[in-house]
Amino acid sequence: MAKILAIGEIINGKMRKSSKEMVSVAKKLSGSASAVLIGENAQGFAKELAAFGADTIYAGDLKDFSGQAYAEAVASIVKSKGYDVVLIPHGNTGREISARLGALLDTGVVSDVVELAMEGDSVVCKRPVYSGKAYVKMKVIGTPQIITIRGNTQGIAESAGAGNVESITVDASGDKAKQTNYVAQVSSRIPAAEADIVVAGGRGLKSKESFAMVEELADILGAGVGASRAPVDAEWVEPNMQIGQTGQTVSPNVYIALGISGAIQHLAGMGSSKFIISVNKDPDAPIFKVSTLGVVDDLFKVVPTMKDELKTLLGK
Numbered sequence: 001m002a003k004i005l006a007i008g009e010i011i012n013g014k015m016r017k018s019s020k021e022m023v024s025v026a027k028k029l030s031g032s033a034s035a036v037l038i039g040e041n042a043q044g045f046a047k048e049l050a051a052f053g054a055d056t057i058y059a060g061d062l063k064d065f066s067g068q069a070y071a072e073a074v075a076s077i078v079k080s081k082g083y084d085v086v087l088i089p090h091g092n093t094g095r096e097i098s099a100r101l102g103a104l105l106d107t108g109v110v111s112d113v114v115e116l117a118m119e120g121d122s123v124v125c126k127r128p129v130y131s132g133k134a135y136v137k138m139k140v141i142g143t144p145q146i147i148t149i150r151g152n153t154q155g156i157a158e159s160a161g162a163g164n165v166e167s168i169t170v171d172a173s174g175d176k177a178k179q180t181n182y183v184a185q186v187s188s189r190i191p192a193a194e195a196d197i198v199v200a201g202g203r204g205l206k207s208k209e210s211f212a213m214v215e216e217l218a219d220i221l222g223a224g225v226g227a228s229r230a231p232v233d234a235e236w237v238e239p240n241m242q243i244g245q246t247g248q249t250v251s252p253n254v255y256i257a258l259g260i261s262g263a264i265q266h267l268a269g270m271g272s273s274k275f276i277i278s279v280n281k282d283p284d285a286p287i288f289k290v291s292t293l294g295v296v297d298d299l300f301k302v303v304p305t306m307k308d309e310l311k312t313l314l315g316k
């Protein structure tokens with residue numbers, strides 16, 4: 001059976017849900033899982049991964065994220081312990097680590113995978129291409145196989161692991177590029193990439209002030225917030241909220257698109273959401289082609305009603 005190493009993420013002092021998802025996938029594919037967790041307080045978070053099947057967790061403290069140091073530490077574990085497959089969350093940090101790891105280990109990387117299964121010792125991966133218009137199946141030839149997985153596509157499953165934590169040293173002193181400043185985006189909301197429900201707004205919101213409706217609806221639902229590129233370009237919201245080809249990729253259970261036309265570049269970042277609800281006054285808007293439920297109406301009428309109904313329903 002292939003030996004699989006799952007890579008975790010610590011961002012803004014918190015262990016991301018993706019860490020548990022990677023361990024769950026490793027356990028499901030091979031019956032046992034090991035993990036690497038590097039970041040602030042990694043030792044403290046490491047034990048938590050045992051509940052998702054991790055037998056061994058290599059934990060290393062690192063204050064500021066360094067893709068180079070992270071990839072070097074993982075490469076050394078892969079070589080010394082003989083791992084065949086490395087699973088990495090397909091986020092900003094994961095993308096950097098995977099590329100560096102591919103170069104360090106002289107092997108291939110399959111990225112942004114939404115489905116995967118073992119075939120013999122190979123992991124066969126399904127990933128979207130052409131901004132989600134088609135899917136291809138791919139596998140890495142040779143070992144180790146490096147795979148980045150789109151968040152929220154695999155789910156998290158509890159399963160007891162031995163939870164042995166091995167301390168590792170992560171050395172960023174040889175970095176060719178250094179982080180000189182770090183500004184954390186402080187928000188009490190769940191990040192869109194981790195959320196079960198995402199409420200996203202587009203140009204149809206008309207202004208920064210009315211974009212607040214998106215946030216209010218999200219807060220009633222306990223959801224993450226996102227945007228198409230139009231509100232980002234108009235500076236109604238921060239760039240890190242953009243969802244799509246040049247923004248973040250989300251895959252929640254429910255995606256609510258308000259005043260978003262559904263351009264191909266937007267669909268690339270949310271098309272794998274499980275249940276898509278759209279509100280758009282144009283019945284021919286492309287977003288309806290991917291929607292489970294579509295409301296053809298003025299969002300300024302629909303959203304206040306949605307908010308009132310949901311507040312009653314949820315007792316808020």
Ligand SMILES: Cc1cc2nc3c(=O)[nH]c(=O)nc-3n(C[C@H](O)[C@H](O)[C@H](O)COP(=O)(O)OP(=O)(O)OC[C@H]3O[C@@H](n4cnc5c(N)ncnc54)[C@H](O)[C@@H]3O)c2cc1C
Pocket residue numbers: 201202203204205227228229230231242243244245246247258259260261262263264265266269279280281282285297298299300
């Ligand atoms: C290289 C490249 C990369 C890109 N990357 C991204 C990306 O990552 N993410 C992204 O989102 N875009 C991206 N874009 C831009 C993309 O092509 C679209 O321009 C953008 O997604 C449009 O945003 P929108 O749907 O909010 O605006 P629009 O396309 O203008 O749509 C607004 C929608 O709101 C509806 N509407 C208006 N008023 C109301 C109302 N009162 N009630 C209900 N509905 C209403 C309209 O019917 C319309 O469908 C990229 C483009 C390029 C070229």
